[in-house]
Amino acid sequence: xxxxxxxxxxxxxxxLPEIFLLSAIVVVLLLDLFLTKRxxxxxxxxxxxxxxxxxxxxxxxxxxxxxxxxxxxxVLDDMxxxxxxxxxxxxxxxxxxxxxYLTQHSLFRGEYFILVxxxxxxxxxxxxxxxxxxxxxGLEILSLSLYTLIAIARKRSGxxxxxxxxFVLGAIASGLLLYGMSMIYGISGSLNISDISAFASxxxxxxxxxxxxxxxxxxxxxxxxxxxxxxxxHMWVPDxxxxxxxxxxxxxxxxxxxxxxxxxxxxxxxxxxxxxxxxADLFMVLAVLSIALGSVVALMQTNxxxxxxxxxxxxxxxxxxxxxxxxxxxxxxAVFYVFVYILISLAAFGIIILLNKEGFEADQISDxxxxxxxxxxxxLMMLAVMLSMAGVPPFIGFYSKFxxxxxxxxxxxITLAVVAVVFAVISAYYYLQIIKSMYFEDADxxxxxxxxxxxxxVLSINAILILVVGIFPDFWMKLxxxxx
Amino acid sequence: xxxxxxxxxxxxxxxxxxxxxxNDRAETAKWVSVAISxVIFVMSLSLYTDFDSTTHLMQFEEKVSWxxxxxxxxxxxxxxxSMPLIILTTFSTILVIIAGWEVITxxxxxxxxxxxxxxxxxxxxxxxxxAILFYAFWEAALIPMxxxxxIWGGDNRVYAAIKFFLYTFLGSVMLLVSLIYMYNKGGxxxxxxxxxxxxxxxxxxxxxxxxxxxxxxxxxxxxVHTWLPDAHVQAPTGGSVILAAIxxxxxxxxxxxxSLPITPDASLQFADVVIILSLIAIVYIGFxxxxxxxxKKLIAYSSISHMGFVTLGVxxxxxxxxxxxxxxxxxxxxxxxxxxxxxxxGAMVQMISHGFISAAMFLVVGVLYDxxxxxxxxxxxxVINSMPKFTGFAVLFAMANAGxxxxxxxxxxxxxxxxxxxxxxxxxxxxxxxxxVGAAYTLWMVKRVFWGPITNPAVETLNDINGRxxxxxxxxxxxxxxxxxxxxxxxxxxxxxxxxxxxQALTSKL
Numbered sequence: 001x002x003x004x005x006x007x008x009x010x011x012x013x014x015x016l017p018e019i020f021l022l023s024a025i026v027v028v029l030l031l032d033l034f035l036t037k038r039x040x041x042x043x044x045x046x047x048x049x050x051x052x053x054x055x056x057x058x059x060x061x062x063x064x065x066x067x068x069x070x071x072x073x074x075v076l077d078d079m080x081x082x083x084x085x086x087x088x089x090x091x092x093x094x095x096x097x098x099x100x101y102l103t104q105h106s107l108f109r110g111e112y113f114i115l116v117x118x119x120x121x122x123x124x125x126x127x128x129x130x131x132x133x134x135x136x137x138g139l140e141i142l143s144l145s146l147y148t149l150i151a152i153a154r155k156r157s158g159x160x161x162x163x164x165x166x167f168v169l170g171a172i173a174s175g176l177l178l179y180g181m182s183m184i185y186g187i188s189g190s191l192n193i194s195d196i197s198a199f200a201s202x203x204x205x206x207x208x209x210x211x212x213x214x215x216x217x218x219x220x221x222x223x224x225x226x227x228x229x230x231x232x233x234h235m236w237v238p239d240x241x242x243x244x245x246x247x248x249x250x251x252x253x254x255x256x257x258x259x260x261x262x263x264x265x266x267x268x269x270x271x272x273x274x275x276x277x278x279x280a281d282l283f284m285v286l287a288v289l290s291i292a293l294g295s296v297v298a299l300m301q302t303n304x305x306x307x308x309x310x311x312x313x314x315x316x317x318x319x320x321x322x323x324x325x326x327x328x329x330x331x332x333x334a335v336f337y338v339f340v341y342i343l344i345s346l347a348a349f350g351i352i353i354l355l356n357k358e359g360f361e362a363d364q365i366s367d368x369x370x371x372x373x374x375x376x377x378x379x380l381m382m383l384a385v386m387l388s389m390a391g392v393p394p395f396i397g398f399y400s401k402f403x404x405x406x407x408x409x410x411x412x413x414i415t416l417a418v419v420a421v422v423f424a425v426i427s428a429y430y431y432l433q434i435i436k437s438m439y440f441e442d443a444d445x446x447x448x449x450x451x452x453x454x455x456x457x458v459l460s461i462n463a464i465l466i467l468v469v470g471i472f473p474d475f476w477m478k479l480x481x482x483x484x
Numbered sequence: 485x486x487x488x489x490x491x492x493x494x495x496x497x498x499x500x501x502x503x504x505x506x507n508d509r510a511e512t513a514k515w516v517s518v519a520i521s522x523v524i525f526v527m528s529l530s531l532y533t534d535f536d537s538t539t540h541l542m543q544f545e546e547k548v549s550w551x552x553x554x555x556x557x558x559x560x561x562x563x564x565x566s567m568p569l570i571i572l573t574t575f576s577t578i579l580v581i582i583a584g585w586e587v588i589t590x591x592x593x594x595x596x597x598x599x600x601x602x603x604x605x606x607x608x609x610x611x612x613x614x615a616i617l618f619y620a621f622w623e624a625a626l627i628p629m630x631x632x633x634x635i636w637g638g639d640n641r642v643y644a645a646i647k648f649f650l651y652t653f654l655g656s657v658m659l660l661v662s663l664i665y666m667y668n669k670g671g672x673x674x675x676x677x678x679x680x681x682x683x684x685x686x687x688x689x690x691x692x693x694x695x696x697x698x699x700x701x702x703x704x705x706x707x708v709h710t711w712l713p714d715a716h717v718q719a720p721t722g723g724s725v726i727l728a729a730i731x732x733x734x735x736x737x738x739x740x741x742x743s744l745p746i747t748p749d750a751s752l753q754f755a756d757v758v759i760i761l762s763l764i765a766i767v768y769i770g771f772x773x774x775x776x777x778x779x780k781k782l783i784a785y786s787s788i789s790h791m792g793f794v795t796l797g798v799x800x801x802x803x804x805x806x807x808x809x810x811x812x813x814x815x816x817x818x819x820x821x822x823x824x825x826x827x828x829x830g831a832m833v834q835m836i837s838h839g840f841i842s843a844a845m846f847l848v849v850g851v852l853y854d855x856x857x858x859x860x861x862x863x864x865x866x867v868i869n870s871m872p873k874f875t876g877f878a879v880l881f882a883m884a885n886a887g888x889x890x891x892x893x894x895x896x897x898x899x900x901x902x903x904x905x906x907x908x909x910x911x912x913x914x915x916x917x918x919x920x921v922g923a924a925y926t927l928w929m930v931k932r933v934f935w936g937p938i939t940n941p942a943v944e945t946l947n948d949i950n951g952r953x954x955x956x957x958x959x960x961x962x963x964x965x966x967x968x969x970x971x972x973x974x975x976x977x978x979x980x981x982x983x984x985x986x987x988q989a990l991t992s993k994l
Contacts, residue, residue: 372635376503376594387627392653393620399551402616405661406554410668414661421657428653432630432646440634440642477553 011069014076017057017084018124024050025117032110040108044099047113048092051120055088068130072192075130079265079483083127083258090255090342091120096458097350098247100451104356105153107245112152116251119145123259131191132181135263139177139227142259143170146252150244162243169226169236177223183216184272193271201274214278220267221282227260228316231289241309246356246363249305250349253312254342261319261338268323269331269484276326283320284416290317291420295427304352304365307430308345311389314427315341321420322404325411332481333403339480340400344466347385350459351378354451368434370443378449379438381463386435388466390428396470403477487530488544488560488611491570495524495577495604499597506593513593514585517600521578524603528574531567537977540564540984542613542676550617556673559614564981565740565832566610568974569733572839573610575963576729577603579956580722583847586952587721587854588636595636599722602628609734615663615673619656622734626652629723629731637718644711644718651711655701662694666746679745682993685753692750695743696758702735705758705795706765709788716784717859721850724780728787728842733835736794740832744798745988755802758795759907763914765792770921774928779852779859782929783845786885789918790838790897796915797831797900800824803907807990821986823906828982829975830899836974837884837892837967844881844960848874851953852933855946861929866938870946875934877949877957882930884964886923892967 012019028050032043058081066077095116102108122141129135147170151163185191187209188199199205200213226233241249268279294314301307319341322334355362355371372379388397401424408417449456469476485493498520505513536543542561550558562570580599588595605628608621626649634645667673670681683691701708712732716724744751766789773785804819804827813821851874852867853859868875884891889898897918905912938944949957967974 383627390653392627393623398620398623402660402664406664406667409661409664414665417661417664418658421661422654425650425654425657429646429650432649435630436634436642436646439631440645474551474553477551481553 011067014061014064014067014069015074015128017054017061018121018128020057021050021054021117021121021124024054025114025121028110028117029114032114035110040110043110043113044095047117048095050117051088051092051095055085055092058084058088068194072194073131073134074128075193076128079262080128082479082483083262084124086339086342087120087123087127087255087258090258090346091116091251093346093350093458093462094247094251094254096455097250097346097353100455101245101247101353101356104358105245105361107153109152112149115145115149115152119149119251120255123256126259127262129263129266130193132185132193132196132267133191135266136174136178136181138259139263140174142256143174146248146256149248149251150240152248153245156243156245158243159245162240165243166236166240173223173226173233176219176226180216180219180221180223183212183219187212187216193266196271197273200272213272213275217272217275217279218282220272221279221286224260224264224267225286227263228257228319229313230286230316230320231293231313234290234293234313237313238306238309241312242303242306242363246305246349246353246361250346250353253308253349254345257316257319257338257342261335264323265331280324280326284324284413287317287320287324288416288419290314290320291423292317295423298427298430301430302365303363304367304434305363307365308348311427311430312341312345314423315389318401318404318420321408321416324413324416325407327407327411328484329481330407330411331484332477333400333407335483336403336477336480337400339476340396340469343462343469344385344388344397347381347459347462347466348389350455350462351382351385354378354449354455354459355447357450365433365437366444367447368437369441369447371438371447374443374447375449377460381460382438383435384463384466386431388470390431391424392428394467394470396466396473399470399473399477486544486546487527488562489546491524491528491531491574492560492604492608492611494527495520495600495607499600499604502593502597502600507591510592513596514581517581517596518578520600521574521581521603525571525574525578528571531562532571532977535564535567535977537564537980540980544611545613550614554616554667554673555671556616557614558617559674560608560611560617561613562611564978565737565985567977568832568836569610569730569737570607572733572836573603573606573730576726576839576843579843579847579959580725582952582956583725583850584720584722587850591635595632595720595722598628598632599726602632602726606730606734610737613675615667615675615678618675619660619663622659623653623656625731625734629727632723632726633715633719636720636723639718640714641718644714647711648715651708652701655698655708658694659698662691665691675741678742679988681746683747685749685994688747688750688993689753692743692747692754695738695747696754699735699738699743700761702738703732703791703795704735704788705761705792706769706788707761709765709769712788713781713784716787716846717778717780721846721853724846724850725843728784728846729839732787732791733839736791736798736831736835739795739798740828740985744985747993748989749992749994751799751989752802752806755799758799759803759911762792762796762799763911765789766796766915766918767921770918770925774921774925776925777861779849779861779929779933780846781859782861782925783842783849783885786845786922786925787838787842789922790834790842790885790893793834793897793900793915793918794831794838796911797827797834797896797903800827800900800903800907800911801986801989803911804903805986805990807992813987813990817906819906823903824986825979825982826899827903827907828986829978830896830903832896832978832982833892833899833967833971833974834896837896837964840960840963840967841881841884841891841893844877844957844964845885847956847960848878848881851949851957856942861932863940864933864943865936865940867934867943867946869938870944871948873954874949874957877961878934879930880961881964882926884968886926887919890965890968892964892971895968895971
């Protein structure tokens with residue numbers, strides 16, 4: 001049963017990162033109003049500072065014993081803290097890349113950063129959500145910020161279309177999710193994850209209760225699959241990726257994946273872990289379809305953002321495979337995969353953004369032609385990124401696939417593993433297309449890189465990490481495993 | 485770092501250094517590259533001099549924990565099977581770097597760096613004793629080769645490069661799945677532990693075929709050989725040399741290191757399939773080589789045909805010996821242990837010898853291609869008139885390719901044929917036809933390219949080989965002849981390991 005609402009300062013401290021970020025958003029929002037055009041960069045630096053401080057605050061909470069606060073609606077455990085630290089880190093990198101893009105395309109506005117911060121706040125709420133209501137609220141804060149973020153390029157029809165499409169389909173998915181939640185609430189009588197878990201794992205659960213839980217479960221899985229972009233709920237992904245300004249595409253395809261996985265873990269693993277046999281079957285179908293469709297359809301794309309959209313779909317399939325296993329080490333593998341995927345994706349979009357010039361949107365695979373001649377360094381970085389996505393050692397992408405495969409095979413799904421690797425080989429073909437453009441073809445236009453030092457430096461570190469973490473992946477694998 | 489680690493990482497670090505030197509300072513890059521490759525070669529020679537050929541145990545071992553989550557170690561070491569292949573690698577790399585000296589004018593430093601890095605990665609393949617380390621090197625070695633074919637290759641290089649990569653990638657992912665399967669069963673990724681892992685007949689069958697796909701693509705065996713002619717024709721000379729001399733050996737090495745010891749029962753069960761495919765490669769691909777108009781394609785097909793001897797030699801043992809009920813080795817149809825050893829050792833000798841001969845043949849074509857930019861046989865004719873020194877070498881290597889006694893080409897093939905004779909006379913008869921077919925396609929090519937009247941006026945103006953080319957070809961000629969006259973040193977170092985392997989292959993895991 002719901003307790004009466006308790007409030008004490010000790011529990012406030014556990015939500016300090018969220019509280020700080022919210023205050024920072026208010027400050028940045030107000031300050032931005034008074035900044036003249038000359039000082040607009042201040043908003044950017046304040047954003048980075050807020051992210052950094054939020055990250056440090058979250059980092060300090062790592063190791064804190066699992067505590068549920070705010071009347072059982074907010075949880076602080078290692079998974080939440082580590083996820084938040086990674087979210088801040090990845091967001092900071094994304095903001096460095098974004099700034100260059102926004103400046104080049106005259107989209108540099110304070111609202112951009114405020115919306116990003118708001119969406120991150122939503123994600124943090126999702127990561128720490130311990131009741132269906134909190135999770136849903138976090139999801140909506142995230143989604144509404146993202147819809148607006150896409151539409152920030154309001155003069156581009158593609159962006160408006162993408163925003164609208166995302167909004168309409170996102171609203172439907174939210175509705176489905178909410179419907180599933182209401183089913184679970186209706187039968188279990190609680191919104192709280194641990195109550196739901198206790199209810200679902202009750203050995204004396206009647207047939208009627210099981211039926212209703214499974215009925216709700218289907219809607220929950222659909223809602224989550226939509227947010228992750230798994231086939232057949234992936235329709236929005238390519239259009240949104242292509243239509244959005246590249247910096248927004250980068251953001252959407254990276255950091256929110258952590259939040260989506262966190263929501264998945266909270267609802268399906270923590271809450272309905274007892275029903276694993278049911279949702280794992282659904283996940284298996286979704287995963288195989290995602291890997292297959294993502295790998296095959298990407299072959300025909302000429303727009304690199306669209307291609308990466310399909311590539312994301314197939315990566316999501318791999319992430320879901322980790323949850324099919326039904327063991328904590330499998331979930332750990334999935335989390336490791338998410339982090340690796342984001343690290344690689346950020347670098348990929350970073351290099352695309354690097355090629356942008358004032359008024360020139362580099363979003364075709366052919367825009368990479370001859371890059372190895374004009375900028376051998378960044379061509380090498382992109383080579384690492386693409387091979388990493390394809391899962392070729394020694395780059396980090398291999399180890400994330402390896403980890404998932406090891407778990408899948410260990411759970412006895414050898415056929416599943418074979419299907420996954422065969423499609424991984426197929427997907428290698430389109431990653432090779434980029435390498436082909438960069439290395440085997442000559443440039444047909446000027447592709448000199450004129451980006452500022454900060455993005456070049458961060459991008460280089462980002463890409464070098466793909467190799468370095470690839471050579472020493474042990475720590476990160478253990479970290480991902482320790483979260484469960 | 486100890487010797488073996490240095491051999492792996494020095495070329496890789498050296499390659500990175502050469503990239504830093506940059507294409508603008510090509511001369512420096514070239515000298516640094518050749519210096520590094522010579523240092524590596526000299527260092528690798530001490531693997532031979534300090535090698536203890538009386539034991540089959542791993543030597544020069546190093547073991548450091550790498551990914552402790554999965555008990556994966558940086559575990560390297562060599563035995564008689566891997567040591568000669570490592571020296572072959574370090575030797576070929578020098579030649580390749582010198583061969584590209586004046587020829588590669590575009591992005592010279594990157595070219596040299598790619599070969600150095602590949603050298604390190606391939607030595608890593610041959611010395612890994614941990615399956616995941618092996619797999620990482622195995623796959624990573626594809627990357628420089630992809631770039632070498634794609635950047636410095638011929639007109640159709642993009643197609644050839646991508647086909648090469650995808651073909652081998654598809655082959656190796658099945659290898660990965662079966663390695664993980666064995667880890668989940670035995671709890672270790674150590675290759676030596678996998679040798680002792682007991683597997684049921686069904687498991688062995690699956691794993692055998694997964695291995696087979698990975699290694700057969702690399703060797704390459706019929707019918708998964710189709711990437712090789714494309715890759716060879718499009719690759720620059722250096723790329724073809726490394727591909728033929730070393731990369732194909734990775735497949736053969738896989739059969740020695742993985743298939744026979746890990747899945748002995750499945751190897752026995754499917755030995756006939758492998759032998760039939762080998763014989764098809766030897767005979768049919770030989771005939772395919774006969775009709776080629778492109779010299780590089782001809783040599784590529786001849787490579788496939790010669791590599792058929794390796795797989796034939798490896799799997800013939802199952803028709804010569806078997807393990808008796810009381811644990812003694814007993815013979816089938818009067819075969820002897822020596823016969824089975826001849827097959828395995830012949831396969832090893834054939835791999836080394838093919839490393840020299842195919843490298844030499846591709847370099848010969850490269851010399852001609854650099855001058856007239858044509859690989860078509862019909863472009864040439866009467867080359868001897870303008871390039872007598874060169875023709876001398878070319879004919880020697882052609883003879884070696886045809887398996888003339890006294891050259892290394894003869895030794896390996898002869899050993900394998902002797903062994904096949906004990907297995908089944910028809911195997912031997914079919915394999916021996918290569919001595920005729922091989923001679924036919926090689927000599928016919930020699931006749932059309934080097935002898936006869938000059939039909940193309942451009943041939944008349946050809947300059948004979950310069951000192952650099954002379955050095956490369958002379959080195960290889962020496963290697964081919966020494967190996968042909970006195971193969972004993974090689975056989976000596978591989979003997980203990982091969983003997984042990986024979987026991988492993990005959991010991992049932994069921």
